[in-house]
Amino acid sequence: MSLSPQFLDELRARTSLSVLIGRHVKLLRAGREWKACCPFHQEKTPSFTVNDEKGFYHCFGCGAHGDAIRFLTDSRGLPFIDAVKELADAAGLAVPAPDPAAQQKAERAASLYDVMEAAAAWFQEQLAGVEGGAARDYLKQRGLDERALGRFRFGFAPDSRGKLKAGLKHHGIEKLVDSGLLIAPEGEEREPYDxxxxxxxxxIRDxxxxxxxxxxxxxxxxxPKYLNSPDTPLFxxxxxxxxxxxxxPASRxxxxxxVVEGYMDVIALDQAGIGEAVAPLGTALTEGQLERLWRLGENPILCFDGDAAGQKAALRAALRALPHIGPARSLGFITLPAGQDPDDLVRAGGRAALEALLEHPEPLVDRLWRHEVTAVPLTTPESKAGLKKRLLDHVATIGNGDVREQYRHELMERFGALTRPRRAVWTPRQDWQKGKGSNRFQPRQPTSEGARTVGQSGLWAQTGRAVLQGLLRFPAVIPAHAEAIAALPLSERSAARLRDSLLDAAMIHGALDQERLNTILAHSGAASLAEKLRLERGLAFSFTRRDTDSERACRDLVLVIDTLAAGPGLDAALAAATARLKEQGDEAAFQEQQRLRTARDEADRQLAALIESDAAARE
Known part of the structure; x- marks a missing residue:
């Protein structure tokens, strides 16, 4: 609908911006302007100003800026034309119709609002009457209180083909049909019925x-279990x-x-104190519904049922959203326990049970990756190629070029880490080399005094276990350092198994926190290994202590991982240099051996320094 600039200017002139915004936030006079805490972001010191003379608001904290129309579209998520209509009604202005047909449609729709309001009141009366007993019992069983019944205006439609028709006949049969309350059968001889x-x-409200x-x-x-009104001039x-x-308003x-699946989920969450929930009406999320959600927030959280149907609905929403995502437009997902919907969850565990899940929604890229990587076993080159093609096909649907490139890079990096052969794991006791002139394998001896001390003391094994303790505490480190973690010299089979479980969790599920990691390890059967390691008292690195700054702990953890991962390469190079020195005896071979020996000893000293530093910090 196109509106003239003259009409919009007149609408803004007739609207008091401070009065409009003052209905939503408390305004304080500041000279010729008004001030308030910004309704668009959390703040304690007012940085939001309203200027009636200039007709705009501005926040110096978050940059929100606009006029009366923009305030309604941004604060309440109203479409532009609905915001204009609301302001025009308050200002006593008639919104011009673009053509006679549109005018006729608008007048027809306006007359139906009264019919729908009358129907809502009539249904409420029936719920309170004799015939509404079974419906009242059902609501009581669902745990709905009187406040919820009144707030959401529950009603009851008697099992009759004509009671609503008779009760609202003064509105006219034609309007009752137009509003979807009556069904008009084909054939003039058949009467409309409820x-x-x-x-x-x-x-259902607009x-x-x-x-x-x-x-x-x-x-x-x-x-059907649920029956919705058909599409009408209003709906x-x-x-x-x-x-x-x-x-x-609640989302602000x-x-x-x-986003939940149904009416009762919305109502259950509202009763639990979570008022920012919405639901589609029996269908998969559409592009139009996604647009409305993105007006309320950058990352709507999809909270569908934990059964297979609910998870399929979540995936359909993810794929439908992909072409429309952007730098400030995406989706988050939470997975409910199997067989539960949000209503079940809050009834059993209260608001806290759902809030615990909502704190860490799964990003859209992670949901997409997890679905595709678990779709088929990746046991052959063909299945791996199929995974790559599916991922790139999804990426190709993204309309925003920058986001499309980021998705391509992220998913291909994960694909490479998942399918790339892992390097052989080096251990002090199990690293064998082929002896010269012999077909049998012989253990390589430590090649420096520092390395010999390490092998005798078991420092490498203890450090490896400490690193795993650190990864259990700071699992967000894993994805970015997966290759180095895969190369850690872990001599114990249980430690290597836990390391592989951590890598698999990061590669399949993406970004991790402690809660998500614990759930994944429980499902993979590695929870007991993790718990045993958590309780172990070993080396005192910063990342194994609870009282250390997390930034420093993560920095030290990465340093130790890189140092340990470099060990196999250094030892292999040192062994090769030593062999060349024995065969050739030249100065270049000697210098290379000494350089590598120094580097290997420096790695030992670096680890020892970190341990000594942290041991001192514990005293």
């Missing part, structure tokens, strides 16, 4: 809080999200928006 019969009724449709849940046996199912009018406070 669409909703024997169902618990849940009003972003301005007006009733535009209904969802009806069957009580007892019958199909477009593919562009509507249940509870969007309330979730918009919580800085997030949550």
């Amino acid at each position: 669409r909703f019969r024997g169902r618990l009724m849940i009003p 972003q301005r809080g007006r009733v535009i449709a209904f969802g009806g849940r069957i009580l007892g046996a019958g199909e 477009d199912k593919g562009r509507t999200l249940y509870n969007l009018d309330r979730a918009g 406070d919580s800085r997030r928006v949550i």
Whole structure:
């Protein structure tokens, strides 16, 4: 819909910006302007200003800036035309219709709002009446209190083909059909009849809080379980999200928006104190619904059921979002326990149970990677090539060039780390070399005094276990240093097994935190190894102590990993240089051997210095 600049200027002139914004935040007079804490980001000192004379607001903290229309679109997620209509209603202006047909459609829609409001009130009356007993019992079983019943305006449609029709006949049969409340059968001789019969009724509202449709849940046996209104002049199912009018304001406070599967999940979360939840209306998320979600937040969190159907719905949403993601437009995902929906989770564990999952949503790139890498066993070159093709096909759908390139780089880096053969693991006791002039293998002797001390003391084995302790505490280090971790000289089979489990978790699941890692290790059967190692008292590195700054701990952890990983290469090169020196006896071979010996001893001293430093810090 195109509106003239003259009309928009008149609308802004008739709107008091301070009055409009003052309904949402507390404004304080500051000379000729107003000040407040910004409604678009968390702050304690006011940096948000409103200027009525100039007709705009501006935040010096986050940069939010705009006029009255922009404030409604950004703060409440309203589409532009809905924001204009709301301001025009308050200012007593009529929004010009672009053509006679659009004007007729607008007038037709306006007359239906009264019909839908009357229907919502009528359904509420039936719920409170004699016929609503079974519906009231169902709501009680679901644990809904009186506040939730009134807040969401639950109602009941009697099991009759004509009671609603009779109760609202003064609105006219034609309007009841147009609003989707009655079904008009084909053939003039057949009378329209009630669409909703024997169902618990849940009003669906638009972003301005007006009733535009209904969802009806069957009580007892019958199909479909949920029945929604058809598309009408008021209701477009593919562009509507249940509870969007309330979730918009709530999302400004919580800085997030949550997408669940159904009405009852939204209502259960609201009753638990999480008001920023919305739900699609029985269909997969559409592009129109995604656009509305992104107006509320950069990374809506999808919280679908933990069963197979719920996870498939989450994947469909991920694939539908890919062409439209951008630098500030993505999705997050949380996976519920198998067989549970959000309603089950909060009823069993309260709000805290869901909040624990919401703290660490899985990024879109991780969900995409996890799905594809577990789709088929990667046991052949063909299956690995298939994985690569599927990943690149997904990347090709991303519309934003910068984001597309980042996805390509990230996924191909993971693919390479997953499919690249791991280097053989070096251990002091098991590293064998082929003897000169012999077909049998002989153990290589330590090639420096420092290396001999290390081998005798078991320092390398103890340091390897300490590194694993550090990785369990700081699993975010793993993805960026996977190749070096794969090369760690771990002489104990249990330690090597745990190391491989950590690498597999990072390669399949991407970014990790302690909670996610614990869950993954439990599923892979490595939890007991991890727990045993956590309880072990070994070398005192910064990353094994709880009282050390995490930044320093991660820095030291990476340093030790790199030092240990370099050990096999240094020893192999030193052995080769020693062999050349014995055969050739020249100065170049001697200098090379001494250089490598010094480097190997320096690595031992570096590890010892870190241990001594941390041991002193414990005293």
